[in-house]
Amino acid sequence: MLTILFDGIAYGMLLFVVACGLAVTLGLMNLVNLAHGAFAMAGGYITVVLVNRLGVPFLASLPLAFLLTAAIGVVLERTLYVHVYAKSHLEQVLFTIGLVFMSVAAVDYIMGSQQQFVRLPGYLQGQINVMGVGIGRYRLLIIAICGLLTIALQFALAGTRFGSRLRAAVDDERVARGLGINVNVVFAVTFAVGSGLAGLGGALGAEILGLDPTFPLKFMIYFLIVVTVGGTSSITGPFVASLLLGIADVAGKYYVPSLGAFVIYTVMIVVLIWRPQGLFSRAASR
Template sequence: MTVLFDGIASGMLLFLISVGLSVTLGLMNFVNLAHGAFAMVGGYVCVTLLNRAGVPFLASLPLAALLTAAVGVLLERTLYRRLYAATHLDQVLFSISLVFMSIAAAHFFFGPQQQPLTLPDFLRGQIKLPGLDMGVYRLFLIGVSLVIALGLQRMVSGTRFGAQLRAAVDNPRAARGVGINVERIFTLTFALGTALAGLGGALGVEMLGLDPSFPVKYIVYFLIVVAVGGSGSIVGSLVASLILGVVDVAGKYYVPQIGAFLIYAVMVVMLVLRPQGLFGRPAAR
């Protein structure tokens, strides 16, 4: 039960970081491999606010999300916007270059070492139940992720903004014709995706660690979540993250010799059975 709980917590953290990639890749049709770099920005902002400015941990989380979103908006308006109509290969090459630039910048400003983070007392320790030890911080992660998942699903499927976003992606010319400001919608969506990445990166420092290699160390995990869950599906990303988190933790606990391999085996099996992802739409024939 404890392994299952830790797997769920790990999956929720994976969802929190990768759902921003699902938003930009699935809803905006932009292959942004620099998503992990935005998560790293959120982590460094959180650590800097905690260790150098003395900002409380809970206050540093929204600040990390907002500052990461500001960086995302700046890059979207100056660089990303030029590539919305480009091929996926151009988008991949561009975003990969941003990854290596972010790694170099993190090395320069923070050094190659892992960044320390001390959680507040009320988020440390464990809650002991019969047959189950629940880490307080992991329980906090699960709660935050569930709230965000519900809010995102509501926004995408049940609000005017979600309808405008889908229209802007499916047919930008028609969307402009009915008065939708496509550029503004894309900027807000990109800001949302990067804010979620920054928040996930800040929350993930305690579990994943933080050093300049973060963007390349975990980007494969984020891409697996989007591929298995279905591009653009919030529910799919949540379910895929939970499955992959439980499999990853259980595999590393019970069969550590091949534990890191299991998550890729699960991905292959799922994509063979459901090439469009668990909640993705089948391709038109």
């Protein structure tokens, strides 16, 4: 029981780290980025290549995955995404689905369609026993890293100058520009950090979520659920939504495998109809 809860929390935290970038781009730039999962996939493959082929230690590969994915993010943001900010949601959807298709085919072409595994160091394998509960070492690491990231993120958004600029840009872009905040830079940095986090999440999650070229499509709906159910007005909403989704998914697969993802999708629809702004958002914030 507790093992399942623990696995669910690890899974949920992974989802959160990947999806929080999406929450920020959607909330801040009003951008529907269905290709967000592609950044997570990129992080996963970067780690696979670094660890398995180049022999980089696993823990050292994680920051590299973050940085490289963030770099990819900032390049794409400046060259491509910047042109679709002002377009309709339909067009953003088309554009980002296009990116998803391209990334899926490109990764398939370069790396092949089989599932990839990261060679984990020995000290991360196996379980440790805490008061009779078997806890996977790797999952413990995930929870530790993701937990720290969440706290750091909360602090960065609430307590730093960049955070206040970001929130100013969220609240009113024109006013923010008027105050001399370089909104373009804020957007680019945010996008980079968001994709970097997705990349880190993908790197950490390659083992748990499963990594193959269809990753962005398979998990797209999960990231979207986190964001739409959690709302985009704070990062607490997506965080809670991620944990609930993670626990529900793991528990559901364990206890009632016959239902599959059915319940999760149904709950999502109900929530969207009931609270279109998300479950945890300030009501009618816009």
